[in-house]
Amino acid sequence: MSANVSPEEQEQILQTIEMFEVIAQANPHDCQSLEILKDAYWKLGRQKEALTVTRKLADTYTSMGQYSSALQEYEGILQKEPNSPEVAMLLEEVTAKLHDSGGSNGQPAAQGNIALDFGSLAQEADLITTGATRKSEAVKNDVSHNLDNDGNEPLAKFLIQHRLAPEEVVQTAMEHVQKTNKNLGGQALAASLIDEIAKSHVVSLDALLCGILERSKFAFIPLDYYDVDRQIVKMLPESLTLGRLIVPFDMISRTVMVAMANPFDVMGKEAVQQLFDYNIQWHLAAPAAICKVLRDTYRLDARD
Numbered sequence: 001m002s003a004n005v006s007p008e009e010q011e012q013i014l015q016t017i018e019m020f021e022v023i024a025q026a027n028p029h030d031c032q033s034l035e036i037l038k039d040a041y042w043k044l045g046r047q048k049e050a051l052t053v054t055r056k057l058a059d060t061y062t063s064m065g066q067y068s069s070a071l072q073e074y075e076g077i078l079q080k081e082p083n084s085p086e087v088a089m090l091l092e093e094v095t096a097k098l099h100d101s102g103g104s105n106g107q108p109a110a111q112g113n114i115a116l117d118f119g120s121l122a123q124e125a126d127l128i129t130t131g132a133t134r135k136s137e138a139v140k141n142d143v144s145h146n147l148d149n150d151g152n153e154p155l156a157k158f159l160i161q162h163r164l165a166p167e168e169v170v171q172t173a174m175e176h177v178q179k180t181n182k183n184l185g186g187q188a189l190a191a192s193l194i195d196e197i198a199k200s201h202v203v204s205l206d207a208l209l210c211g212i213l214e215r216s217k218f219a220f221i222p223l224d225y226y227d228v229d230r231q232i233v234k235m236l237p238e239s240l241t242l243g244r245l246i247v248p249f250d251m252i253s254r255t256v257m258v259a260m261a262n263p264f265d266v267m268g269k270e271a272v273q274q275l276f277d278y279n280i281q282w283h284l285a286a287p288a289a290i291c292k293v294l295r296d297t298y299r300l301d302a303r304d
Helices: 007-026 031-043 047-063 067-080 085-100 118-144 152-161 167-182 193-198 205-216 238-244 266-275 287-298
Strands: 246-252 255-260 279-284
Touching: 007 031, 031 047, 031 279, 047 067, 047 085, 067 085, 152 167, 152 193, 152 205, 167 193, 193 205, 193 287, 205 279, 238 246, 238 266, 238 287, 246 266, 246 287, 255 266, 255 287, 266 279
Parallel strands: 255 279
Antiparallel strands: 246 255
């Protein structure tokens, strides 16, 4: 472990590594997750793992045609392993590709690294909360007045088209969810279409989530096992958290990680983006796990 890392920071970093290893395995081309993993390993002084992830990141950038970024990663590996002929050859190849693609003489473009400053998470959260508060009233009104556009219709069509659930089951669940969400009041939790379909016992929740993930390439977060900071959840207005089951659950450097029960809720995503001037990483989570986080955050009765 790095001498500059406190026991509390180490625990946070290990939790981050555990989560993003799962995400990177499910989404091998998710460069942002690989960047976070790489920096977390370096923070703990685990050079072997850090270099392994750096190589994956470099190869991924190359496959995506992002040669400046790939060049930067390969150079970083060579600084630590100067006698690696394979990496030296890859560096030569990507330099040539960058030059052929019109890059500035093979020089990498300036890139901002994701710095894992776990000690300043609370300060970052305060900054985001302050900015979000200034915008929240306007966004809250927009969201609450357009609750019908919550993404459930495109989700229903997706489930039917991909045969993840029978049409009659989806339609029955849809009617119940629309009726419930139309009359939401106070601190009531919105109903989830995925959850409602699973209650029919015709198709399991796991099957629904796996089907959506396989076809949409959305990232999944096992929110049940994540220690969520209530202050981070409250960075969004209740019309988004309670009314749309959208939960910001962590923050790393300039990235806010957000879980949602419906990946087709385009308007909800846009509202969140309006509130945060930070990068957002989206994740699908089990509706029940999101509801538990919200009940704990707002101290709601389980019947709400």
